Amino acid sequence: MGLGKTIQTVAFVTYIAEMKGCRGPHLILAPKAVLPNWRNEFKKWSPDLEVCFYDGSSEDRRQIREGQMSQGTFNVILTHYDLVMRDKTYLKRYEYETLIVDEGHRLKNAQSKLSDILREMYTFKHRFLLTGTPIQNSIDELWALLNFVLPKVFNSSGSFDEWFAAPFQGSSEDLSQQLNEEENLLIIHRLHQVIRPFMLRRTKREVEKELPNKIEQIVKCDLSAWQRLQYTQVTNKGKIEMGRGRMRLQNQAMQLRKACNHPYLFLNEYEPMDPEELVTASGKMMILDNVLPKLKATGHRVLLFSQMTRVLDILQDFFEMRGYKFMRLDGTTNTEDRSTMLSQFNEPDSDYFIFMLSTRAGGLGLNLQTADTVIMFDSDWNPQADQQAEDRAHRIGQKKQVLVLIFVVSGTIEEVIQRRAQEKRNIDAKVIQAGMFNDKSTHADRHELLEQIMKQDEVNLGTDVHTPEELNELLARSEEEVSVFEQMDAAATESGKQLRLLGEQ
Structure with missing residues (x-):
């Protein structure tokens, strides 16, 4: 932490x-x-x-x-x-x-x-x-x-x-x-x-009284038509139709989460005719492709976490396609390599833009406070696992405000995970945070904090996907950055390079 x-x-x-x-x-x-x-x-x-x-x-x-x-x-x-x-x-x-x-x-x-x-x-x-x-x-x-x-x-x-x-x-x-x-x-x-x-x-x-704030933002993502089809098939039939065949599935909750991430997770060998399909096939990838150039242009560095190593494989292809310099750490990375990677990423003037990590392997005990942005591509059922991952950047030694972007596909199982996570965080808030086990707080202090937590309403997770303007507001840490992001959006629109989610298959 x-x-x-x-x-x-x-x-x-x-x-x-x-x-x-x-x-x-x-x-x-x-x-x-x-x-x-x-x-x-x-x-x-x-x-x-x-x-x-x-x-x-x-x-x-x-x-x-x-x-x-x-x-x-x-x-x-x-x-x-x-x-x-x-x-x-x-x-x-x-x-x-x-x-x-x-x-x-x-x-x-x-x-x-x-x-x-x-x-x-x-x-x-x-x-x-x-x-x-x-x-x-x-x-x-x-x-x-x-x-x-x-x-x-x-x-x-x-x-x-x-x-x-x-x-x-x-x-x-x-x-x-x-x-x-x-x-x-x-x-x-x-x-x-x-x-x-x-x-x-x-x-x-x-x-550390001077530690900058950490701001968490939930980024609402859409589904492509391909993802919608997969999600509906898993929900209604418990299987995925694949051309002339079909794939019967175990663990329906996990399959729904895969459908939220990327349709390629249900394919073994597949070469798209258009390389950009890697992006346009997934609502989360579309958001990521919008966000990363803006973060890079404004001097931010990114930690990106996912539960699934196959998602990391897809992201690796995407980063290589876009020319981002990145590192990857997952359960297969040995101890000595981890130490070397941390040193290289944290070096002054390091040119690594993204550190990609699996949440379980990279979410504990690593010091990566030279990054100031954390992207949770998907969330754990256990909110403390995500908290641990976020705090790889928000820790002693951090000099900048840390922005955490939590990708959630609207109207899906991912909103359920967020609600369950909030319930679990409320238990921690009542037992640990309100206890103030620091030898300095008074009974009145602890009682006041506990009453505030007890009266909090359950977080209302909306169903609307963010507009480009709303996304820029979530992403920006200053008015100057909002202006930069709007200019980048306008330039992409004018050049005709703005991608759209994949249509009906």
Whole structure:
């Protein structure tokens, strides 16, 4: 989330080593993608601590075990979630002073394999979870994190639900509908009191008062005739007609989301007669083709996220066709290449315009604050995954206002995803944000914020696609940019180069 959790952790481990004589060993678990960043921060801020970077091939890890680990010349073992499970036979031999789990929401399922192995096979005196998103979907996840940290205190999920779950239920049959506002507030305040001793929360405004704003804009997109046909077939028949054949489909929700993105996602090998069909076949691609030249002309740089690697393939073809210099990071990118790519993209005067990432692989722990625009080509059912992705740009070190453009196809499943996301964000707002776990807020402050959140209406998602003028207003960060964008639109119209969505097939 860009709050400096890594630096604070390095400072903590260094402090207890130098001032308390506690030199470990400590076990730090982090996503594989950010391990190099952790190693670099230890080298930069605490070079006297010996860090065992436990990663690599099975042979690489064997050499580490027979070398640095067998000699005991380390204070910290730094590794990722998969290896702490795969190599538990070796790593469980140590009695660790502390376990520190970066992106601690990985433990949101109390019955997960990772949670079970850490509980049953490892020994820790202290446990810390670092996360900017302790609640992603439901209050049950908060209990799971508390149970992992303090299993003797938070030992029953049933009791936790019985005490605190009512205000966060959504169905009209739920108890939340039977409680009045005062009763809901009372329960939430009680929850805040219970978890306050175990949670330290910082917001970006507290950590970096000069951090520029982040503005989120939902960009309404249309469907091409080809997409409409596919979407209707999936909805009504659960299959796609393809010439003389047909494609039967599993997971209807995923197929509808694919239809919203691009019709090529249902094709294996296909060469269009007109290369511009890559753009005109998809409403989102038409918007993207409108937006990117304007962002480039006004000096902005872009992070673009998608859930689907096949969408990234299509986008890659598009960027190459338009001549944009870009990078791509997804689940197949190895750890060392990630570090090199980040350095190249973040270099002063870097000529890379776009960094394209899969939301799950590129949404955690990466510092890409040299970009000031984030485009969510499609959204995750879990809004915190999107939040994490957006915050690759909106983090400490960002000097410009960050604009987040969320592409949503009007009247489709994507609007449902947005509504569900807002419901989940409301849970986080009531439990975490309104709790103000920062040792500075008063009860009155917390009560006032909580009342405001309780009274907010559900976000009304419109059904109208944005006009070019409205799109320019969403995109522009100044009146000067509005003028530039209007001139670019006029020039495209005059030259006859303005594309139109694909007509009836």
